[in-house]
Amino acid sequence: MWVDDATATSGPGTARLGFLIVQHEAQSMTRETTALAHSTAVRVSTDGRSQNGDRVLAAARTTADSTPVVRTGPTGITAATPLVMVTRSGRTAFYSDPSPATVRDLIDELEAGTVPTADADAVVEHDPETASLPAPERGPLSVGRRNVLGPCGWVAPLSPADWSFVSTQRTADVAAGAGLLGRGRGDAAADEPVADTWETASETDGDPVVVCNANDASDLPTGDDTLLSGTPMAVLDGIAAVAEYVDAGDAVVYVNESETDLQAHLREAIDAAADTLPVVPQLVAGPDEFRAGEPTAALEALEGADRVEPRLQPPSPAKRGLYGRPTVVHTPRTFAQVQRAVAEPDSVDADAADPGTRIVTVTGDVANQATVELRSSASLAAVREAVEMDGSFKMACVGGVLGGVTRGLDMAPTAQSLRTAGLGTNGVVELFDSDRCTVETVGKRARFASMENSGRCVPGREGTKQLAELLRDIYDGSFESDKIRELGRVMRQSSNCQTGAHAPRPVSTAIDEFEPEFRAHTDGHCPSGTCTEKL
Numbered sequence: 001m002w003v004d005d006a007t008a009t010s011g012p013g014t015a016r017l018g019f020l021i022v023q024h025e026a027q028s029m030t031r032e033t034t035a036l037a038h039s040t041a042v043r044v045s046t047d048g049r050s051q052n053g054d055r056v057l058a059a060a061r062t063t064a065d066s067t068p069v070v071r072t073g074p075t076g077i078t079a080a081t082p083l084v085m086v087t088r089s090g091r092t093a094f095y096s097d098p099s100p101a102t103v104r105d106l107i108d109e110l111e112a113g114t115v116p117t118a119d120a121d122a123v124v125e126h127d128p129e130t131a132s133l134p135a136p137e138r139g140p141l142s143v144g145r146r147n148v149l150g151p152c153g154w155v156a157p158l159s160p161a162d163w164s165f166v167s168t169q170r171t172a173d174v175a176a177g178a179g180l181l182g183r184g185r186g187d188a189a190a191d192e193p194v195a196d197t198w199e200t201a202s203e204t205d206g207d208p209v210v211v212c213n214a215n216d217a218s219d220l221p222t223g224d225d226t227l228l229s230g231t232p233m234a235v236l237d238g239i240a241a242v243a244e245y246v247d248a249g250d251a252v253v254y255v256n257e258s259e260t261d262l263q264a265h266l267r268e269a270i271d272a273a274a275d276t277l278p279v280v281p282q283l284v285a286g287p288d289e290f291r292a293g294e295p296t297a298a299l300e301a302l303e304g305a306d307r308v309e310p311r312l313q314p315p316s317p318a319k320r321g322l323y324g325r326p327t328v329v330h331t332p333r334t335f336a337q338v339q340r341a342v343a344e345p346d347s348v349d350a351d352a353a354d355p356g357t358r359i360v361t362v363t364g365d366v367a368n369q370a371t372v373e374l375r376s377s378a379s380l381a382a383v384r385e386a387v388e389m390d391g392s393f394k395m396a397c398v399g400g401v402l403g404g405v406t407r408g409l410d411m412a413p414t415a416q417s418l419r420t421a422g423l424g425t426n427g428v429v430e431l432f433d434s435d436r437c438t439v440e441t442v443g444k445r446a447r448f449a450s451m452e453n454s455g456r457c458v459p460g461r462e463g464t465k466q467l468a469e470l471l472r473d474i475y476d477g478s479f480e481s482d483k484i485r486e487l488g489r490v491m492r493q494s495s496n497c498q499t500g501a502h503a504p505r506p507v508s509t510a511i512d513e514f515e516p517e518f519r520a521h522t523d524g525h526c527p528s529g530t531c532t533e534k535l
Contacts, residue, residue, distance in 0.1 A: 034161040035070040035154065039090075039128050042067055042107060045083040045153040047074040047229060048261065052097065053082035059100035060084070063107045073230030075133060075153030076223075076361075076371030077140040077386065080121075083153065086110055090128035093120040094136060131155065131162070143386040144372040147347060147357055148336045149223075152230030158268050163233040165276055166342045167240035172198070175341040176245065178348040179355045181415055184224065184331035185400065185426045185498060186213035188295035188317045191415035194338070197328055200318035201246045204326040208248035210279070211302070211322065211329045212239050215256045215286045216293045218401055220428050223359030224332040226371045228262060231336070232269035236277060238335030241342055243279040246328060251281035254298055258288040290401075290452040294498050295329040297454070309454035310497040333359055333427065352376050354414035364397075364430035365390045374413045381409040383429050391433030395513065399424010401445055402502040404509035405438070422509045424502065437528040438514040439521050442506045443471045449503035460500025463491040467503060475531070479522045481511055 035041060042060055046053030060069045075083060080096040086106050087093075093115050095106065109116040117123050122136035132150025135141045146152075155162035176198060182189030189197040201208045212235065214224055227235055236253075243251050253270070255263055266283055274280045286292050286301040287308055296311035299322050321327020330338075337356045341348045348355045354376045362383045363369040370386035380398070397403045403424030411417045415425045432441065450464035470484050488504025495501040511518060517527050 034159045035068075035072060035156045036129075036131060036162045038068045040067055040088045040110070042069045042103075042110065043072045043083075043085040043087070043154065044069065045072045045075050045085065046081055047078070048265070050081055055100050056082045056084060056098060056103050059103045060107060063104045065111055067107060067111055069107075070156050072153050072155060073157040074226055075141060075230070076149055076226045077368075078370060079140060079368035079387075085133075085154075086115055088115045090126055091115050092124050092126065092134055093117050094122040094124070094141075095119075096121050131164075140370055140372075140386040143370075143382055144374045144378065145357065147373060148234070148333075148340050148359060149226065149230075149371070149373045151234060152226055155231065155233075157230055157232055158265075158272050160233065160273050160276055163237070163273075164343070165233075165237050165240075165273075166339060167237050167244060167278055168276060170241075170342060171245035172238075172241040172338050172342055173245060174345045175241070175338040175348075178341050178345070178350045179352075180334070180337055180341060180348070181354055181356075182330060183333040183337065183358070183425075183427065184216070184222065186216055186293045186295060186298065186329075187331045187334050188327075188329035189334075191419070191425055194330065194334060197316075197318045198242065198246050200316065201248075201326040201328050204319050206325045207250070208243075208246045209322045209325050209327045210239055210243045210246065210248045210251040210281075211298065211327055212251070212253045212281065212332060212335055213293065213295060213298045213329050214332050215254050215298060215301075217256055217258075217288050217290045218293075220363060220400055220430070221361050221369055221371070222333075222400075223361055223371050223427050225262075226361075227332045227336050227359075228266065232266060233273060234336045234339045235332045236269060236273050236281065238337075238339035238342075239281055240277045240279045242328060242330070242335065242338060246326075248328070249279065251279050252302065252322075253281045253283050254302060255283065255285055256288055257285040290448075291454050291497070291499060297497075298329065299327065309456045312496060349376075353416050354412075358413040358427065360413060360427050360429055362387050362429050362431065365433040365436065366431055376412060376414045378413060379409070380411050380413045380418075380429065384409070384431065387431070389431055389433055391435055393431060394434045394436055395432050395438065395510075397430040397432070397441070397445075397506060398428075399505075400426035400428045401448060402499065402505055403428065403430075404505050405442065405513055406509065407513050422505065422512070424505065435528055435530065437526055437530040438510050438517050439471065439474060439526070440531055442510045443468070445506045446471050446503060449499050453499040453503070454497050457494070457496040457500060459491045459495040460497050460503075463487060463495065463500060464503050467491070467507060471507065474518060474521045477522045477524075479518050481515065481518070484508070484511065 126134035
């Protein structure tokens with residue numbers, strides 16, 4: 001339910017921020033069994049939305065006599081959901097989507113003294129005290145590396161006992177020196193050094209605030225979803241570490257109002273960690289609107305604005321943010337990277353152009369989506385190994401709904417490499433098969449931008465409409481590529497909001513790669529055969 005801030009507190013040193021806070025009934029809280037305290041355990045990794053996951057978990061708990069059964073969060077690989085991991089003394093057997101009957105047999109064998117390996121998807125030998133999922137050598141879980149994603153699927157997400165908090169010992173100074181860049185469209189320091197934002201907020205007069213922007217109202221999943229579900233303690237720990245660094249007594253986790261299950265999950269995580277965290281964030285729900293995920297629009301939503309739209313910049317949020325206070329706005333992905341950098345400084349190469357790792361979610365024409373983690377030196381093409389496509393690969397849209405279209409993925413996942421290729425950096429790769437029409441695909445994105453832009457500036461409001469109209473004209477036999485490109489250039493350079501600036505990207509990159517397909521439509525022919533009724 002919603003309660004006024006005047007009747008709620010968020011922890012030590014918290015001032016009233018004046019917005020509504022998500023609360024839940026205290027008696028609904030349940031404590032998860034810790035996973036890391038036991039050398040022998042059965043883990044059931046599920047996203048919480050799988051009915052078979054619930055059945056498997058129930059079967060495991062009713063069968064187990066002496067073995068702890070722990071519900072862990074998602075691994076990021078949905079094809080393996082639910083994933084049952086049977087562990088004994090540094091040896092783990094993996095079983096993807098088993099039946100309840102199979103799980104009962106696995107536990108019976110485990111309690112008889114051996115790790116069941118018959119018909120296992122993988123068996124891995126590992127450090128008995130590892131806090132990260134021991135990835136198999138083959139299969140989707142082997143793609144990339146599991147550094148920031150390491151705890152996902154392995155630890156009990158709501159158990160502080162499974163987490164070693166860094167924010168209680170030191171601030172984010174190590175991460176500041178590592179040169180980490182902000183990650184995701186909801187980050188006020190997206191693809192820029194986060195340390196610059198922190199220094200600005202620290203040096204600006206006023207009491208700093210830290211905001212975790214987790215409201216990305218897009219139909220496309222992101223790595224933020226996996227992190228918040230699978231390892232919320234990492235995100236909360238990162239928030240607190242940054243808050244300590246900038247001397248902020250207030251922090252906020254901003255989520256989508258429609259994601260009620262996630263709200264309940266995060267409320268439990270915050271409550272569970274409240275006695276440990278030096279700065280305890282408030283949980284606030286905002287509008288289920290794409291524009292509300294833009295960093296400054298998020299601040300407008302938090303302040304209760306009747307119309308949520310991006311603010312004119314400068315000043316940046318770090319100078320004048322929430323209620324005029326210096327504000328640091330990052331995504332869950334950024335905070336998780338900060339936490340890992342503080343916990344393991346050697347894991348981040350400060351000399352790299354894009355230090356740390358990039359978390360990428362693969363979706364589109366695939367059997368099951370997947371979230372993987374890539375080194376900055378890796379190839380983005382590796383993400384295809386984590387999924388199975390429905391047909392033959394034709395193209396990809398990289399960077400979210402307003403990302404760029406490309407025929408190939410042989411490039412580094414870094415911000416610099418993706419920008420050079422004209423692609424987006426929001427951590428989403430959509431794979432499309434040969435049945436997809438390029439014109440229809442980018443046309444839908446242009447219409448999306450025309451509906452979701454804030455309307456505050458002319459390039460965003462009118463430019464997106466003109467772009468959508470120019471694409472519709474193709475079906476009437478008119479393809480003005482030069483006019484489309486010039487409109488895109490003006491929108492990129494003069495739009496106030498991300499939506500207006502990024503709306504031309506899917507169209508311009510698609511024309512670069514598939515111009516003959518656009519021209520074929522003007523002649524009344526769709527090479528993919530999906531636009532026949534429009535021609």
